[in-house]
Amino acid sequence: MTEPPAAPHSDPTSLNGHPLVVAIDGPSGSGKSSVARAVARDLGVGFLDTGAMYRALTWWCLERGLDLADRRAVADAALVLPLQLATDPDAVTVQVDGTDVTAAIREPRISQVVSAVATNLDVREILVRRQRALVAETAGRTGGCVAEGRDITTVVAPDARVRVLLTASVEARLARRATELHGTADASALAATHDEVVRRDRDDSTVSRFLEAAEGVTTVDTSDLDFAGSVAAVLDVVHAGAGVAP
Numbered sequence: 001m002t003e004p005p006a007a008p009h010s011d012p013t014s015l016n017g018h019p020l021v022v023a024i025d026g027p028s029g030s031g032k033s034s035v036a037r038a039v040a041r042d043l044g045v046g047f048l049d050t051g052a053m054y055r056a057l058t059w060w061c062l063e064r065g066l067d068l069a070d071r072r073a074v075a076d077a078a079l080v081l082p083l084q085l086a087t088d089p090d091a092v093t094v095q096v097d098g099t100d101v102t103a104a105i106r107e108p109r110i111s112q113v114v115s116a117v118a119t120n121l122d123v124r125e126i127l128v129r130r131q132r133a134l135v136a137e138t139a140g141r142t143g144g145c146v147a148e149g150r151d152i153t154t155v156v157a158p159d160a161r162v163r164v165l166l167t168a169s170v171e172a173r174l175a176r177r178a179t180e181l182h183g184t185a186d187a188s189a190l191a192a193t194h195d196e197v198v199r200r201d202r203d204d205s206t207v208s209r210f211l212e213a214a215e216g217v218t219t220v221d222t223s224d225l226d227f228a229g230s231v232a233a234v235l236d237v238v239h240a241g242a243g244v245a246p
């Protein structure tokens, strides 16, 4: 008898047609974006990087010469932000008004100031509305959505079937980001990365709760895990919490 080919990934259709939403929050450098993307790929569903939305808005405001401290002007920009965000985990692209900003929004000049936009409460209200719509649309179209950010488990998708706080020690997170940005985690690279990780978390945590798990949220500490181990740990939570066949 011929065996059927092995399934390439977990099967969200085992949820009797109910779309699977996986919400992942965590501090900077914990691995949210890369792990969430790999988890979405494994599940065969869409992926939403909500930080990319705050970054794209920041990029657009700077492009238009707006003062990021002008909260009203930045919120007005958020209302009309011409954003196209691809949610295919194999082809994540971010466009603003037809310009591909996928790489530009990761540059230090954006990382250094994005918190000024992300702590604008009027902006948050507007982008959260868009994020909820994107999660629903993506989940309906692909069978599910893995969404990551700082307030997904608590504000954007508190009813998600699976909710994870992905965390790691500050030392591990600094080393990861330093290696990513500077190719090394030596003392000078670690010092240069401090603002990107520690200061940003301090500012961002004034408006969102992502340093500790909210009730019902499962913490996955990746300090001692490699990347593949982090993905496997989150998939374990998904399989346990959502009844998704591995």
Ligand SMILES: Nc1ncnc2c1ncn2[C@@H]1O[C@H](COP(=O)(O)OP(=O)(O)OP(=O)(O)O)[C@@H](O)[C@H]1O
Residues within 6 Å of the ligand: 026, 027, 028, 029, 030, 031, 032, 033, 034, 035, 051, 176, 177, 180, 222, 225, 226, 227, 228, 230
């Ligand atoms: N065990 C691990 N788990 C997750 N990511 C890891 C791990 N080890 C190294 N990394 C690397 O850490 C870096 C940071 O990951 P990523 O950008 O996904 O973090 P993040 O939490 O989304 O950060 P930010 O919120 O600042 O964008 C990436 O280069 C990733 O490949």
Ligand SMILES: Nc1ccn([C@H]2C[C@H](O)[C@@H](COP(=O)(O)O)O2)c(=O)n1
Residues within 6 Å of the ligand: 028, 050, 051, 052, 054, 055, 114, 115, 118, 119, 148, 149, 150, 151, 152, 200, 204, 208
């Ligand atoms: N749901 C979210 C997502 C992101 N932010 C903030 C935090 C960061 O300073 C910025 C960019 O996010 P990153 O790409 O580094 O994950 O946006 C937030 O407040 N809420």
